Amino acid sequence: MNQDPVFSTSEILDRAENYCKSRGTRLTDKRKKVLKGLVDSKKAMSAYELADYCRDELDFQLPPMSVYRILDFLESEHLVHRLDLAKKYVACSHITCDHQHEQPQFLICKGCYRVREISIKRGLMNSLNESVAKVGFSLASQQLEFDCLCGDCSG
Amino acid sequence: MNQDPVFSTSEILDRAENYCKSRGTRLTDKRKKVLKGLVDSKKAMSAYELADYCRDELDFQLPPMSVYRILDFLESEHLVHRLDLAKKYVACSHITCDHQHEQPQFLICKGCYRVREISIKRGLMNSLNESVAKVGFSLASQQLEFDCLCGDCSG
DNA sequence: ATGAGATTGATATAACGTATCTTAATTGGT
DNA sequence: ACCAATTAAGATACGTTATATCAATCTCAT
Ligand SMILES: [Zn+2]
Ligand SMILES: [Zn+2]
Ligand SMILES: [Zn+2]
Ligand SMILES: [Zn+2]
Numbered sequence: 001m002n003q004d005p006v007f008s009t010s011e012i013l014d015r016a017e018n019y020c021k022s023r024g025t026r027l028t029d030k031r032k033k034v035l036k037g038l039v040d041s042k043k044a045m046s047a048y049e050l051a052d053y054c055r056d057e058l059d060f061q062l063p064p065m066s067v068y069r070i071l072d073f074l075e076s077e078h079l080v081h082r083l084d085l086a087k088k089y090v091a092c093s094h095i096t097c098d099h100q101h102e103q104p105q106f107l108i109c110k111g112c113y114r115v116r117e118i119s120i121k122r123g124l125m126n127s128l129n130e131s132v133a134k135v136g137f138s139l140a141s142q143q144l145e146f147d148c149l150c151g152d153c154s155g
Numbered sequence: 156m157n158q159d160p161v162f163s164t165s166e167i168l169d170r171a172e173n174y175c176k177s178r179g180t181r182l183t184d185k186r187k188k189v190l191k192g193l194v195d196s197k198k199a200m201s202a203y204e205l206a207d208y209c210r211d212e213l214d215f216q217l218p219p220m221s222v223y224r225i226l227d228f229l230e231s232e233h234l235v236h237r238l239d240l241a242k243k244y245v246a247c248s249h250i251t252c253d254h255q256h257e258q259p260q261f262l263i264c265k266g267c268y269r270v271r272e273i274s275i276k277r278g279l280m281n282s283l284n285e286s287v288a289k290v291g292f293s294l295a296s297q298q299l300e301f302d303c304l305c306g307d308c309s310g
Numbered sequence: 311a312t313g314a315g316a317t318t319g320a321t322a323t324a325a326c327g328t329a330t331c332t333t334a335a336t337t338g339g340t
Numbered sequence: 341a342c343c344a345a346t347t348a349a350g351a352t353a354c355g356t357t358a359t360a361t362c363a364a365t366c367t368c369a370t
Contacts, residue, residue, distance in 0.1 A: 087356085242327085
């Protein structure tokens with residue numbers, strides 16, 4: 001089903017570090033720990049959950065307020081996405097891609113917070129934007145988020 | 156632009172009261188006050204904002220926790236909709252319609268919380284559901300909500 | 311080494327929401 | 341009209357997400 005090449009967590013982190021370097025920013029140790037949490041979990045996590053993760057799994061205290069700042073940084077580097085709907089964060093699933101990644105949309109499982117990052121076909125997005133424009137509104141962002149159920153949780 | 160007949164707040168409240176009666180439920184005074192708040196405001200309001208509204212505009216103390224319960228009731232009667240995205244509530248814009256109202260979608264202005272209740276064309280919804288199904292997910296609800304900007308706020 | 315700028319820590323506070331227990335109001339049958 | 345059962349509402353505590361501020365620390369180029 002998923003035919004993307006599989007990368008290890010450390011490969012993804014290395015790639016992220018180089019990417020930051022190339023942009024003149026720094027993927028510090030703490031930032032790397034937070035990103036690792038998201039990459040490993042494969043599901044959306046809140047800032048507080050990430051603080052717990054650092055404490056419990058990495059044996060490293062990181063106050064929630066620092067996690068928030070770090071998430072802001074990672075988002076500005078396009079390494080993570082903030083999901084407004086779930087109020088949680090996910091690692092971008094394209095950190096290891098070379099191509100510029102398209103505007104993403106997210107399917108968020110309400111049951112387990114598993115997240116699929118997809119790209120909705122341009123035609124569909126165009127129709128949607130038209131429907132919205134028809135009543136005098138406009139989409140605030142093309143990054144749409146949908147409350148979903150994944151295969152496992154839909155039973 | 157909006158060609159629906161215009162109803163006064165009290166007409167809408169009367170209609171809501173009769174509707175509840177016909178279903179064997181009660182639109183009590185407090186419930187009516189909360190609904191009035193939403194009908195009058197024409198924009199999405201949080202439970203706490205509605206409690207403030209009752210205190211400041213109606214000179215009537217209503218603790219936030221009661222407002223939550225009342226909103227739950229109103230939602231179960233389909234008189235208000237809870238907007239997950241904004242964490243706010245709106246009066247259903249079809250209280251005075253006789254026809255069974257279609258599955259609604261909501262455009263929520265991030266700037267001013269004005270809300271448009273629309274019905275997305277069936278074809279568009281079908282395409283969207285297919286795209287989602289293709290990756291093994293399913294929409295948790297057909298009541299979609301979109302972060303938008305209204306005409307006034309898009310400047 | 312030093313000073314500017316970036317990074318992190320610590321604390322307080324706000325907004326939204328749930329859980330639980332208690333009290334009050336309403337309804338329906340006698 | 342009266343009592344029991346049900347429904348509605350009040351009160352308190354707590355949980356989660358998030359922002360604001362100020363202080364301390366680290367990094368790097370000069
Ligand atoms: Zn991405
Ligand atoms: Zn799931
Ligand atoms: Zn409606
Ligand atoms: Zn607006």
